Amino acid sequence: MADGLFEAMRRSVEEGDVAAAEATARTAVDEGLDPLEAIESGYVPGLSCVGEGFASGELYLPDMVLAAKAMKAAMSVLEPEMKRRGATRSVVGKVVLGTVKGDIHEIGKNLVGTMLSASGFEVHDLGVDVPLDRFADVAGEVGADIVGVSALLTTTMTNQRAVIDTLTSRGLRPTVKVIVGGAPVTQAWADEIGADGYSEDAVGAVTLARRLVGA
Amino acid sequence: MTTDVTMRPRLELLQPDAVDRVVGEALQLLVEPGVKVASQDAADLLAGAGAQLAGSTVRIPERVVRDALATVPRTFDDREGHAAVRYGAGAVHFDPGSCGVKVLDPETLDRRPSTADDLVRIVKVAEMLPAYAAQSPAVICSDVPAEIGDLYRLFLVLLHSNKPVVTGSFQASGTKAMIGLLAVDAGGPEALASRPRAVFDVCPSPPLSWTEFGASNLIDLARARVPAEIVSMPLAGGAAPVTLVGSIVQHAAECLSGIAIHQLAEPGAPIVWGGAPAILDMRTGSTPMGAVETAMLNAGCAQVGRSLGLPTHGYLGGSDAKIVDAQSGLETGIAAVIGVLAGIDLVSGAGMLDLLLCQSAEKLVIDAEVIGMAQRLGRGVEASGSTLALSTFAELVGGDFLGLDETRRLFRREQFLPSPVIDRQSDEAWRQAGGLDTFARARQRAAQLVDDYRVPTIDPAVRSDLVERVRGLAEDVGLATLPGT
Numbered sequence: 252m253a254d255g256l257f258e259a260m261r262r263s264v265e266e267g268d269v270a271a272a273e274a275t276a277r278t279a280v281d282e283g284l285d286p287l288e289a290i291e292s293g294y295v296p297g298l299s300c301v302g303e304g305f306a307s308g309e310l311y312l313p314d315m316v317l318a319a320k321a322m323k324a325a326m327s328v329l330e331p332e333m334k335r336r337g338a339t340r341s342v343v344g345k346v347v348l349g350t351v352k353g354d355i356h357e358i359g360k361n362l363v364g365t366m367l368s369a370s371g372f373e374v375h376d377l378g379v380d381v382p383l384d385r386f387a388d389v390a391g392e393v394g395a396d397i398v399g400v401s402a403l404l405t406t407t408m409t410n411q412r413a414v415i416d417t418l419t420s421r422g423l424r425p426t427v428k429v430i431v432g433g434a435p436v437t438q439a440w441a442d443e444i445g446a447d448g449y450s451e452d453a454v455g456a457v458t459l460a461r462r463l464v465g466a
Numbered sequence: 467m468t469t470d471v472t473m474r475p476r477l478e479l480l481q482p483d484a485v486d487r488v489v490g491e492a493l494q495l496l497v498e499p500g501v502k503v504a505s506q507d508a509a510d511l512l513a514g515a516g517a518q519l520a521g522s523t524v525r526i527p528e529r530v531v532r533d534a535l536a537t538v539p540r541t542f543d544d545r546e547g548h549a550a551v552r553y554g555a556g557a558v559h560f561d562p563g564s565c566g567v568k569v570l571d572p573e574t575l576d577r578r579p580s581t582a583d584d585l586v587r588i589v590k591v592a593e594m595l596p597a598y599a600a601q602s603p604a605v606i607c608s609d610v611p612a613e614i615g616d617l618y619r620l621f622l623v624l625l626h627s628n629k630p631v632v633t634g635s636f637q638a639s640g641t642k643a644m645i646g647l648l649a650v651d652a653g654g655p656e657a658l659a660s661r662p663r664a665v666f667d668v669c670p671s672p673p674l675s676w677t678e679f680g681a682s683n684l685i686d687l688a689r690a691r692v693p694a695e696i697v698s699m700p701l702a703g704g705a706a707p708v709t710l711v712g713s714i715v716q717h718a719a720e721c722l723s724g725i726a727i728h729q730l731a732e733p734g735a736p737i738v739w740g741g742a743p744a745i746l747d748m749r750t751g752s753t754p755m756g757a758v759e760t761a762m763l764n765a766g767c768a769q770v771g772r773s774l775g776l777p778t779h780g781y782l783g784g785s786d787a788k789i790v791d792a793q794s795g796l797e798t799g800i801a802a803v804i805g806v807l808a809g810i811d812l813v814s815g816a817g818m819l820d821l822l823l824c825q826s827a828e829k830l831v832i833d834a835e836v837i838g839m840a841q842r843l844g845r846g847v848e849a850s851g852s853t854l855a856l857s858t859f860a861e862l863v864g865g866d867f868l869g870l871d872e873t874r875r876l877f878r879r880e881q882f883l884p885s886p887v888i889d890r891q892s893d894e895a896w897r898q899a900g901g902l903d904t905f906a907r908a909r910q911r912a913a914q915l916v917d918d919y920r921v922p923t924i925d926p927a928v929r930s931d932l933v934e935r936v937r938g939l940a941e942d943v944g945l946a947t948l949p950g951t
Contacts, residue, residue, distance in 0.1 A: 311748035313703070358704070358751045405567050405823065434752060435823075 253284060253292075260293025260325065265300055267317025269324045276328035286329040287338055294325050298369040306454040312358065315453070319365035342373045344396040344464035347389045349377030350433075351410035356403035359432060362453040363399060370457045372397075383410060387417045390427050396464050399456070400446075402433040411436070412444040428463040432456060474846040477807035479766045480711075485773045488711065492718035493528045500525040501674045501723045505681035511730040524723075531722050534729035540775050542662070542693065542736045551599050551630050553693075553738060553777030553811045558844060559599035560802075560837050561632050562592050563784050563818035564667075566605040566825035572909045575789055577824050580605035582950030584825075585619060587916060588817065589626045591827040594915040597834035597841075600630040602814060604825045607950070611943040614936075616640035617647060620664070621936045622950045624651050625929070628922040632695065632814055634667035641666070641683055643939060645690045650931045659691035665738060665812075667697045670720040672705035681727055688732035695738035695779050695812075696724040701753060702763065704746030710759060714766040717741050721771070738812070739771030740779030752821055755784035756797025758804075765808035772809065780810040783833055784818030790829045790905045794819060795836075798829075802836045806844040828908040831915070835884050842882035850876060887911050 256278060263271035272294070279289040301318040304310035333339065346367055350360050357379045368374045375393055377385055390398050398418065402408040411431045418424050428447040431440070441449035447463055450456040480488065500523040503509045509524055515533070518525040541554035551559045568577040569584045588604045603619030610618045616636040623631050624647060635641040644666075645658070652658035668683045670676050676684075687694040698720040700706030700713040707713055721739050728737050743763035744753045754760060764780035771778040782801040785794035798816070805813040815822075816837065817830035850872075851857050861870055887907045889896055902910070933951065940948060 308749070312746070312751055313748060356751075434750070 253288075256282075256284070257289075257293040257296075260289060261297035261300070263325070264294050264297025264318050264321045267314060267321050269317075269321050272321035272325040273328055276325040280328065280332045285338070286333045286336070287340060289329060290326070290340065294322050295369055298322050298366070302366055302369075302454045302457070306452060312362075315362055315365075316358075319362070319369075322365065322369055340371060343371040343466045344460065345373045345375070345393055346397045346399055346460065347375045347377065347386060347393065347395045348399040348401070349381035349386060350379040350401040350403070351407050351414065352380055352382055353410060354402050354404055354407035355379045356401070356433070359403070359434075359453070360399075360401040363401070363432060363456045366453040366457050367399075367460055370461070372460060383413050383417050386414045387421045387423060390418065390423055391421065395427055397428045397430060397460055399430045399432065399460075402431070402436065404433075405435045408433065408435050408440065411440075411446070415445055430456065430459055430463070475807055475843060476809060477765055477804060478769055479762060479808075480714075480769055482773075484711070485770055488715050488718055488770050489722075489774070491715045492722055493531060495674060495715065495719040496526040496531065496723055497528075498525070499523070499674065501676065501719070503676045503681055503723075503727070504678040505676065505685070507685055508676065508681035508727045511685070511727060515726070515730055517726075526723060526726055530730075531726050534726040535722075535774060535776075537729050537733040538725060538776060539734060539736050541777065551812055553736075554775075555811075556809065558806045558810055558841065559812045560783065560805075560816055560833075561598055561600035561812065561814050562588065562602045562604045562830055563781070563815040563822060563825065564602035564604055564632065564634065566818060566823060567608075568820070568824040569605060570789065570819060570824055570826035570828070572826075572828050572912065577788065577820065579608040580825065581609045582607040582618070582622060585622050586626055586950045588825055588827050588830065589623055590919040591830055591912050591915050592817075593627050593629060593922075594919055595830065595834040597837040598629070598816070598830075600632050600812070601627045602632045603634075604817060609949050610940075611945055612636075613943045614640075614643075614939050614945070617643040617939065618936065620644050620647060621932060624648075624932060625924070625951060626921065631664040632667065632812065633664045634669075634697075635683065638679060638682060638686065641686050643935075645686075645692055647932060647935060648692065650928060650935065653928075655690070662691070662693050662736065665693040665695045665736075667740070668694050668724065669697045669699060670724060672698070672700050672720070673716055674719060674723070676723070676727070684724055684728045685731040688728045688735040688737075691732065691735050693736040693738065694724075694728055695740040696721045697779075697781070698724075698741040698743065698767075700741075700743045700763070702743070702745040702759065703748065704751070704753075706743075710763055710766060713743055713763055714770060717743055717763075717767045718770050725776075736777075738779045739768070739774070739776040740812075741767050742781035742814075743767055744781075752786070754786045755781065755815065755818065755822055756786045756793070756801065758800060761801045761804040764801075764810065764813075765804055768808050768810040777811050778809075779812045779814065780805060780808070781815045782810075782813050783815035783837075784822050785829075786819075786821050788820050788824070790819070790826060790832065790908065794829060795832065795904070798833055799836050799839075802833070802840040803843060806840040809844075827912045827916075828905060831885075831908040831912045832887055832904060835888050838882045838884065848879075885911060 260275045430448045431446045448459045569580045592598045700716045702713040706716045744760040768778040782805040785797040787793035816833040
């Protein structure tokens with residue numbers, strides 16, 4: 252019985268079907284299924300599959316974005332149930348994420364955030380045009396393991412270095428790893444500014460983040 | 467006398483009733499959901515004309531837009547008496563793409579941050595190529611402080627060119643200083659208003675939104691009667707509907723709202739229905755300027771503007787390739803042909819690589835050939851006498867077509883005559899000339915054009931006034947010498 256439901260959950264994410272994702276989540280709650288199991292055996296495999304499809308070139312941005320939406324919809328149904336049961340997903344790591352000041356591009360950053368949450372990270376998304384200090388402020392508040400800084404413009408990319416400098420001056424660098432991304436960003440740039448990692452896409456960002464927290 | 471014997475080729479992507487539907491839906495969008503206008507002055511102008519304000523959202527009724535359309539000039543000329551861009555006159559003009567942050571180094575193929583000297587080199591090459599009716603501030607000068615980056619680029623163009631300029635500012639103070647420079651160049655504000663040498667790109671933010679700077683820029687330009695060019699940038703699938711026609715509707719709504727603000731500020735001030743619409747690349751999330759759909763969007767948007775009787779502009783001819791290669795050639799070629807067939811008054815974008823990030827003087831040289839070919843196609847098939855071929859045969863002796871007066875008289879019009887950048891030699895001759903590929907030939911030609919370039923004569927008093935103004939502004943931001951002068 253649960254296998255059929257897991258299959259429907261996986262498919263709802265793969266097909267980006269928000270209504271089906273919500274419906275299957277509700278069924279899970281109604282039938283008393285462990286919400287953590289629903290996430291790990293139902294929705295996460297769907298999202299991983301879409302992530303892999305994107306990385307291999309078969310799937311495109313709308314496939315990823317809709318899959319993420321479906322995943323989010325399912326989570327919003329399951330979360331109250333998890334709370335009620337006192338169940339929490341084990342957190343792989345805490346990530347503070349944002350697009351730097353002066354830059355309002357969010358597609359890539361959102362995809363990374365979604366893939367990280369799906370993979371068990373606790374993600375604090377600061378949005379776009381984020382003031383440089385705010386990365387360090389929130390990283391300090393939540394005890395972040397990783398700060399992810401996105402920039403899509405060559406003109407705003409330099410602010411990635413400024414974010415790292417702020418973290419250093421606040422004394423956070425020994426505990427907080429920094430990952431950078433965005434169209435103009437390269438491994439060479441990441442090395443130059445002293446970031447701990449760079450990835451070409453959202454799937455790679457998950458691998459990178461897991462490596463950085465030793466998961 | 468030359469008469470057309472075939473239809474002049476035209477690309478019209480929308481049926482006439484579809485154009486009406488585009489305008490109709492655009493007008494509806496201006497009411498629901500309305501337009502976000504962050505400038506209080508612009509919102510007040512619209513409200514004064516009958517628009518409804520709800521927070522930062524302005525709902526603009528059709529009447530306000532129709533009134534504005536009634537006062538927009540149908541045509542205007544850049545710089546009468548000089549190399550001119552005639553907006554709304556049925557001719558297609560090209561200018562180099564603007565605001566590159568890098569240049570392609572022709573020797574190393576590195577894409578490095580652009581400087582004032584790079585801008586001057588590009589301006590010189592564009593000045594020498596008749597394919598470019600206008601200049602643009604083609605690259606950012608990384609050796610000039612950002613506070614004066616916009617006006618400094620215009621300054622360098624004014625010093626090195628006689629052509630009209632498609633320009634733009636990055637902040638309100640920049641617009642003001644640039645209008646000042648243009649007035650000096652024209653011989654006073656009145657002269658500038660009657661013979662505007664420059665048009666200013668002004669960008670709404672997709673979807674359906676005007677920033678404080680964008681909207682107040684429209685007002686400032688209108689009041690100075692310096693032409694504004696609305697550069698609406700629907701990003702199909704990202705910041706606009708994924709359907710091309712849906713994005714064309716959004717473009718129309720953004721342009722119409724801009725025209726309403728602009729004409730309310732100063733009825734009759736010149737404004738261009740322009741844009742840089744593009745699709746969102748569904749793999750990388752980038753904005754491919756070389757995509758055929760991007761060219762189709764430009765054609766469709768211009769068709770709507772033309773149907774309203776307005777001067778039009780588009781952004782085509784840039785490639786997403788990183789170097790000047792087969793991709794850059796095919797993307798630019800397709801786009802130039804579409805731009806000409808679509809009858810867009812001014813097409814910006816030549817010379818650009820890497821998603822509009824990188825300019826290349828060598829690509830400008832190659833693009834000039836593509837533009838020449840596209841313009842030739844745009845003229846179509848013509849006849850020059852009362853017969854099509856009979857009179858030619860009546861003159862013919864033997865098979866000597868090459869020796870006919872008619873051949874000599876007409877070949878320059880019948881054919882686009884390419885520069886040596888386009889190779890049509892025998893294999894043997896090509897090998898003897900060094901066996902160079904297109905890029906290598908373009909590199910030679912660009913170097914030659916820079917050598918042959920002569921600085922245009924500028925009234926010494928005008929020149930020194932321009933230099934003194936910019937020197938003062940440069941000193942304020944700590945720039946002691948003026949690079950590129």
